[in-house]
Amino acid sequence: MSDMNRRQFSAALAVTAGALVLGRRQALPLVNQARLAEHLNGLAEFGKNPQGGVSRVAYSDADVRGREYVMGLMRKAGLDVSVDAAGNISGKHKGTDKTLPPLLFGSHIDSVPEGGNYDGVVGSLGAIEVAQTLIEKNIATRHPLEVIIFQNEEGGLIGSRAMDGELTEKELDLVSRSGKTIRDGIKFIGGDPGRLTSVRRERGSIAAYLELHIEQGGILASEKIDIGIVEGIVGINWWDVEISGFANHAGTTPMNQRHDALLAAAKFIEVVNKVVTSVPGRQVGTVGRIQALPGAPNVIPGKVVLSLELRDLDAKKINSLYEQIRVAAQEIANASGTRFEFKEINLNLPAPTSQKIRDLIAESALDLHLTAKTMPSGAGHDAQDMARLTDVGMIFVPSIGGISHSPKEYSRPEDIANGANVLLRTLLKLDRW
Numbered sequence: 547m548s549d550m551n552r553r554q555f556s557a558a559l560a561v562t563a564g565a566l567v568l569g570r571r572q573a574l575p576l577v578n579q580a581r582l583a584e585h586l587n588g589l590a591e592f593g594k595n596p597q598g599g600v601s602r603v604a605y606s607d608a609d610v611r612g613r614e615y616v617m618g619l620m621r622k623a624g625l626d627v628s629v630d631a632a633g634n635i636s637g638k639h640k641g642t643d644k645t646l647p648p649l650l651f652g653s654h655i656d657s658v659p660e661g662g663n664y665d666g667v668v669g670s671l672g673a674i675e676v677a678q679t680l681i682e683k684n685i686a687t688r689h690p691l692e693v694i695i696f697q698n699e700e701g702g703l704i705g706s707r708a709m710d711g712e713l714t715e716k717e718l719d720l721v722s723r724s725g726k727t728i729r730d731g732i733k734f735i736g737g738d739p740g741r742l743t744s745v746r747r748e749r750g751s752i753a754a755y756l757e758l759h760i761e762q763g764g765i766l767a768s769e770k771i772d773i774g775i776v777e778g779i780v781g782i783n784w785w786d787v788e789i790s791g792f793a794n795h796a797g798t799t800p801m802n803q804r805h806d807a808l809l810a811a812a813k814f815i816e817v818v819n820k821v822v823t824s825v826p827g828r829q830v831g832t833v834g835r836i837q838a839l840p841g842a843p844n845v846i847p848g849k850v851v852l853s854l855e856l857r858d859l860d861a862k863k864i865n866s867l868y869e870q871i872r873v874a875a876q877e878i879a880n881a882s883g884t885r886f887e888f889k890e891i892n893l894n895l896p897a898p899t900s901q902k903i904r905d906l907i908a909e910s911a912l913d914l915h916l917t918a919k920t921m922p923s924g925a926g927h928d929a930q931d932m933a934r935l936t937d938v939g940m941i942f943v944p945s946i947g948g949i950s951h952s953p954k955e956y957s958r959p960e961d962i963a964n965g966a967n968v969l970l971r972t973l974l975k976l977d978r979w
């Protein structure tokens with residue numbers, strides 16, 4: 547090989563190596579961690595409270611100003627901003643293939659009263675940062691991109707339930723934490739409650755939905771894991787259980803002649819714990835509220851009302867645990883001369899995430915040399931409503947100390963940026979898929 551040839555050969559090699567690198571890992575940009583942190587601090591000003599968190603409940607003045615700030619960020623990112631009739635904020639960016647439905651990604655910016663600066667915010671601002679990074683680096687996607695900020699997540703997933711058609715006319719008259727009805731709240735943030743049907747999206751009209759969120763639990767932080775890959779959002783079933791015995795004099799009724807509803811309740815609470823822990827898995831069961839009537843020291847309780855809550859990723863498992871609890875309750879009733887009545891109060895079906903998207907999140911974390919772990923989400927998210935319309939995926943980042951819905955909620959800027967980078971890569975993998 548002549549000198550000339552060798553130089554040409556080396557040059558060719560360098561080009562090939564460069565192209566390979568460009569075509570693979572380093573080609574994908576990273577989000578701007580400093581800018582993302584700055585936006586987080588910026589949004590924290592709206593509804594800021596002395597404890598260091600925010601009270602930015604949906605439909606409050608702080609919510610409206612926070613929304614304006616976020617819409618400003620979206621415009622600066624190069625997104626085409628609109629507000630739908632339910633008050634959800636969309637920031638759209640065209641794809642190269644007009645025939646494809648959009649890839650949705652986002653979260654919410656409303657908070658609980660005296661909430662923190664990370665729940666919902668990380669996923670909302672993370673989504674905008676991902677879009678901005680892609681736009682400024684001229685990375686085109688086949689699918690249109692749509693950043694979505696759902697309204698009033700904390701007050702019952704109102705925005706996402708409007709989108710999947712679950713929000714009822716009756717619910718619009720419920721009073722939200724802002725003091726306004728949901729109907730008035732929707733008007734207040736620029737929506738039109740009379741046109742909610744226009745917000746509905748059909749199955750097939752969304753390519754996929756991705757949500758970045760803080761874990762709101764302490765597993766990732768304590769195990770020093772960067773990324774949580776959410777297997778699904780647990781189903782939550784809640785019953786009120788009424789136990790009827792016989793109220794009688796606590797001094798004159800012998801022990802063997804009592805029908806003590808509270809004693810039966812005590813046995814029931816223990817049975818719930820026994821049944822729930824009798825099979826392997828991460829299911830949880832709780833009796834969190836109890837009231838004994840008439841509630842006097844010198845009267846045998848004649849009636850008890852308590853709550854029973856069961857959560858798991860598998861609805862069948864919840865049903866089977868519930869059936870076992872019912873059988874055990876009947877045994878307690880027979881032995882104590884009491885009666886148990888179960889009334890279903892609320893039923894949220896489990897929302898599994900897509901296995902394919904979980905795999906892509908895992909690959910993305912690996913590409914970035916981040917550690918990851920699959921886990922259920924014990925808290926509710928807008929993603930559970932989107933799961934009725936399309937494939938969903940959720941990416942968790944560590945919550946320091948596992949604290950959430952509190953001004954003490956905290957996630958480190960580098961952890962948030964990691965999550966946004968995983969979101970960016972997962973989006974691009976999904977786009978090619």
Ligand SMILES: [Zn+2]
Pocket residue numbers: 654665666699759927
């Ligand atoms: Zn949230």
